[in-house]
Amino acid sequence: MATQKNQKPDYEKMLRKAGIRITRPRRVIVEILTGCEDHPDALEIFRRAAEVDSSISLSTVYRTMKVLEGLGAIHRHAFEGGPSRFEQAGGEHHDHLIDIDTGDVIEFKSDRIEHLQNEIAEALGYDIIHHRLELYGRKRKTG
Amino acid sequence: MATQKNQKPDYEKMLRKAGIRITRPRRVIVEILTGCEDHPDALEIFRRAAEVDSSISLSTVYRTMKVLEGLGAIHRHAFEGGPSRFEQAGGEHHDHLIDIDTGDVIEFKSDRIEHLQNEIAEALGYDIIHHRLELYGRKRKTG
DNA sequence: ACAATCTTTGCAACTGAGTGTCATCTGGCG
DNA sequence: CGCCAGATGACACTCAGTTGCAAAGATTGT
Numbered sequence: 001m002a003t004q005k006n007q008k009p010d011y012e013k014m015l016r017k018a019g020i021r022i023t024r025p026r027r028v029i030v031e032i033l034t035g036c037e038d039h040p041d042a043l044e045i046f047r048r049a050a051e052v053d054s055s056i057s058l059s060t061v062y063r064t065m066k067v068l069e070g071l072g073a074i075h076r077h078a079f080e081g082g083p084s085r086f087e088q089a090g091g092e093h094h095d096h097l098i099d100i101d102t103g104d105v106i107e108f109k110s111d112r113i114e115h116l117q118n119e120i121a122e123a124l125g126y127d128i129i130h131h132r133l134e135l136y137g138r139k140r141k142t143g
Numbered sequence: 144m145a146t147q148k149n150q151k152p153d154y155e156k157m158l159r160k161a162g163i164r165i166t167r168p169r170r171v172i173v174e175i176l177t178g179c180e181d182h183p184d185a186l187e188i189f190r191r192a193a194e195v196d197s198s199i200s201l202s203t204v205y206r207t208m209k210v211l212e213g214l215g216a217i218h219r220h221a222f223e224g225g226p227s228r229f230e231q232a233g234g235e236h237h238d239h240l241i242d243i244d245t246g247d248v249i250e251f252k253s254d255r256i257e258h259l260q261n262e263i264a265e266a267l268g269y270d271i272i273h274h275r276l277e278l279y280g281r282k283r284k285t286g
Numbered sequence: 287a288c289a290a291t292c293t294t295t296g297c298a299a300c301t302g303a304g305t306g307t308c309a310t311c312t313g314g315c316g
Numbered sequence: 317c318g319c320c321a322g323a324t325g326a327c328a329c330t331c332a333g334t335t336g337c338a339a340a341g342a343t344t345g346t
Binding site: 100106110112113116121126129130 | 243253255271274276277281
């Protein structure tokens with residue numbers, strides 16, 4: 001097994017370790033998250049879950065997202081003007097560029113920005129607990 | 144008059160120029176904004192307005208904030224886990240550090256971060272329309 | 287395998303922030 | 317002044333998410 005940059009969380013193990021029951025709806029939801037390349041919102045996860053098991057309710061999706069967020073297994077992003085969107089944790093920290101036309105999310109990372117943020121907080125006498133850096137942009141048309 | 148860094152907008156003039164009527168409720172609201180050092184939300188503005196004229200409705204506060212935002216006279220910030228908070232436009236661009244214990248907002252500015260953001264967007268083939276940088280922190284206890 | 291226990295579920299009712307509707311009111315021009 | 321489009325307050329509504337509750341389901345002990 002080579003060096004793996006994006007280590008996906010083993011949701012079932014995390015839930016079990018935290019003493020949280022693995023139920024049918026939760027299994028369906030974490031399976032969706034595992035095979036998920038984008039940043040869906042709760043309703044979208046609900047729709048994908050309903051294709052597997054139409055008895056799953058939206059409440060359960062919301063509740064499960066909250067549980068997983070609490071375990072640190074997923075991250076919640078409240079991008080502008082829309083519902084929260086989720087992504088699995090476990091990869092490297094990164095920030096987001098949101099295409100304002102399509103809603104597409106592009107991940108990026110800048111150690112230099114992180115560093116400057118820390119310098120700023122330091123200078124103001126604060127410890128950063130977390131931050132939010134979102135660029136809202138439009139694809140540059142070349143030509 | 145020396146070089147003035149924080150030029151407060153003359154709301155009445157802006158409204159008049161945009162052909163928007165200056166009514167009693169609007170006058171009260173913009174007066175509150177003018178003499179306002181913090182980042183209140185709509186409900187807080189409503190409360191402060193009610194002290195001057197208790198007949199002003201919350202709807203009108205929301206509507207007025209929307210109008211002023213449209214004119215570029217105020218900025219709306221949707222910080223984590225709370226309603227939108229407002230500040231008057233006209234000062235220099237800046238970002239925010241939010242004290243997660245008190246909700247206090249500290250403004251800061253970093254040309255270097257701005258520059259790096261542009262570099263990143265450039266590299267990804269995007270033009271930045273706007274961005275959001277928020278640091279959520281806790282006061283470092285010295286000692 | 288079974289009951290006991292305690293969590294989780296689906297449903298529906300609720301909350302909070304903000305928007306839309308509409309009859310009434312009013313700012314500002316003529 | 318009188319007019320009247322635009323603004324207001326009241327209230328119904330939306331949207332995202334949360335909560336209360338009775339019924340269903342997952343673990344544990346035996």
